[in-house]
Amino acid sequence: MAIVExxxxxxxxxxxxxxxxxxSGPEPDHFGGFNHVRIGTGFAPHPLFVRWVSEQWSEGAxxxxxxxxxxxxxxxxxxxxxxxxxDCA
Numbered sequence: 001m002a003i004v005e006x007x008x009x010x011x012x013x014x015x016x017x018x019x020x021x022x023x024s025g026p027e028p029d030h031f032g033g034f035n036h037v038r039i040g041t042g043f044a045p046h047p048l049f050v051r052w053v054s055e056q057w058s059e060g061a062x063x064x065x066x067x068x069x070x071x072x073x074x075x076x077x078x079x080x081x082x083x084x085x086x087d088c089a
Contacts, residue, residue, distance in 0.1 A: 050079075054079075
């Protein structure tokens, strides 16, 4: 908030992009004293979010395995949508 306040004192416009996963977040409480426009929702409702999370998880598991030798022992995973699958694809 201090950065936003400093820029406001200088007469500058500030763009704040909250990284929220759900439809709404606490930003109205934090930025209520500012003139602002709220556009859109969080990124979790986006249809590609589940795929992105799965890809990030797989990439992280590969990096962990390559650097430490760690291997995932459970071949079945509970996916974000509640189903079970080897890869949540």
